[in-house]
Amino acid sequence: MNELSPGSKPPEIHRAEWVVPVSAPPLRNGAVLTHRGRVIAAGPFAAVRRDSPAGARVTDHGRAALFPALVNAHTHLEFSALRGKIPFPQPCFREWIPLLFVLRAGMGPQAVDEGLLSGEAELLSNGTGFCADTTNGWAGVGRGPVGAAEGLSGESGCCAFAACGPAAARLERRIFLELLGFNLDSVAAAIPREFLTRSREAAKKEDTTLIPVPHSVYSVSPAIIAESKEWTRARGLPFSIHVAEHLDEIEFLQGGKGFCRELLEMVGRWDPSWTPPGKTPIEYLDCLGALDSRTLLVHAVHMTEADWALAAKRDCTVVFCPRSNRNLSSGRPWIEKALSLGISCALGTDSLASNTDLSLFAEAAFTLDNHPSIDPQKVIEMITVNPARSLGCKSDFGSIEPGAKAHMLAVEIQSGIDESNLAEALIQTGKEGAWKWVSSAQS
Template identity: 25%
Template sequence: MPIDLLITNCSLLPEPGREQLIAPGFIAVSGSRILASGPMEECPSSTGGTVIDGQGDLAMPGLINGHCHAPMTLFRGMADDLALSSWLNEHIFPAEARHVSAEMAYWCSKLAAAEMLLSGTTTVADGYFFEEEVARAFAEAGLRAIPSQAIIDFPAPGVPDPGERLTRAASFLDAWQDQDPLISPALFAHAPYTCSAETLIRAKELARGRRVPLFLHLAETSQEHSLISSPQGATPTRHLDALGILDRDTICVHCVWVDDQDLDILADRECGVILCPQSNLKLASGIAPLPRMLERGIRVGLGTDGAASNNSLDLFKEMGLAAKIHKIPSLDPVAVPAEQILHAAARGGAAALGLADDLGALHPGKLADILLIDLHQPRMQPFYSPNTLVYSGSGHAVRSVIVHGRLVVEERQILSIDLEETKAHVLRLSGQVAQPELRSPP
């Protein structure tokens, strides 16, 4: 097979958190997939394709952002330092009712795509309204994505009649299934407290019928159970289990307030779980029990959540926080080692999303989603081990990004979209958003 792209002389991290560095190493790409990888002495001769000298760079798989609301870049910084209930009901839901449109979803998702690509995310699972526009923005940016149309039980942007929510979701699937190699559409039932039992069951039936994942927020706050209408179980997790919602193609996001029985259910049903530590800390929702999840073999990945509740889409920041916060409740400095966090951000995240066969490692046959990290940056030196990526890493260290065999970021410049045009459109849209009141310091 022809070699279309050859990366040479790099420090190669084939599977973060599981395999050792190979230095110097190489990666050969043919089309959209990795043809070969390994030590430089096994490197094939170039056959006319693009050659990148990776001297001084670390090559690793692209990061997997397992949960995002990309259009919400418009609301970054609009409602900070609030509890989740106040943040949602008094600020975010009203702002969405006024400002979310197809145009907003497209341009703000394009901005989110640029932010993620420039900081090393090559795959994102997104859930919001007007997801056909989100999918279009991601595809144009060259970002691999699982865009999921939101399903909710009250009037929502693009779906003024709640009775049309599932029809709207089905139309989205029809429009995007098997249309673009970067886009795998799915469904997003917002939460057990915003979707009735009937809605959840019908959403899962639709997802099963179309063989797509169903995403939902689960057990994000301690008050969630009291908000569920006619709960069928003692906890939100048991409520979903009683409805038959949980299985290998259900991805549960947050899972902060889950007890041992809930975790056993999630493990037995083989659900994927995505944790969003920065969003959970900012909204004071709590800390998800990651060590107990890993003990049970639950497939766990990391997500940034939306820019309105994080406020960054840099998954390196998520890794650093995730590796540290679990040390405090247990007073155990090795509660969750950095290697496990690296794994969760790459192959673990791919597994949680059902994509481990194709993503999360730089092995022959895998899709060519590759990062080149600049190890010459002061914050990255000395580089004794890949743990440095977790405790000192930053999206600013990402030099180049390849998605599906295509170079989309080169020397920290995004090649796939006009970033200045994108920022200008988002700036114009932000001018229509009411500015938050400035509070006096206490």
């Protein structure tokens, strides 16, 4: 870029001891040129300054590392008002679900909305710029920039994003509308009518759509899983589902018995015509045509060797939520196995109903502490470029490269850190909160 349009704010050169693009090796004494909220170039400081237009303003971030805003691959912001209401660890998933049902039933719309706002603020305050938010229908529809009806009825394309927060640090969301209905035979039947009405009204004002996805293999009929996958595939959108999270799910698919069956009967959703497939959750999803490169498998705690091989073959992304699994005593995900097979891996915090905070840096630090053989650079990718790619926002988020949004963090880096331990230092320092947002003029 050589010319500035009259009246526009000048480009900015952000210099720092480190620039960590993630999609390329770290740069020492690097710089990022930004203009109108976008990255124009990243490289060695001298080269960036030499090639910048006259009048570009230099901001020196000293010893910091410039790092892209984090991408949280799985959360439920509508549960944010439940922070601290459920003690951890819970003895098991079947003990936790009744607590969640009771607490959720006691939350009025105002509590849900206040929780949403506080959850969004917490994500931002922990360095997250983009999240995949899963909702049962309360995700701020009608209160903010969210719409849905046209997309949900399959009548049009969509952009499926919502945004909030000040311009310098905006949180954007990919919103999944979570379907429930084991005894229902279509996506339309599983979407509450009052939700459609509210979202139609919101869609008149905004250009955002929710993506209907099944909650899990034990709470949604096979017809809905297949239809919703087809709906997302036809639009090139991501598809997300909780899978292999706990042993009750495995037992249910094998023989149609156990806690999941009891739960469905209790809520009046059991379908007596359903035949247990006798498969693992991954095999079952594959038979329903639900596995491909746009599918995000959330949790994946109880996987067989064949399941891992199938997830790799279908090029799925696996979203791990290790602190949620620990808090619900669900098990320890085999992240090392997924990485060894070259599977695209991401991290999510899950919600404040199963976690103590929404800090992705804390999730990454927990992963390093509990999986010490994993290369910290891989964990960096799990909170940036990998989820950005699988959620369809890679052109804007997940790396510092030309064209991306200039949503960056300046993370303090101690002296003595070199390229070999930079990734681990980033995660630990990020968890301690020693970072700040790097603002960039939008105009």
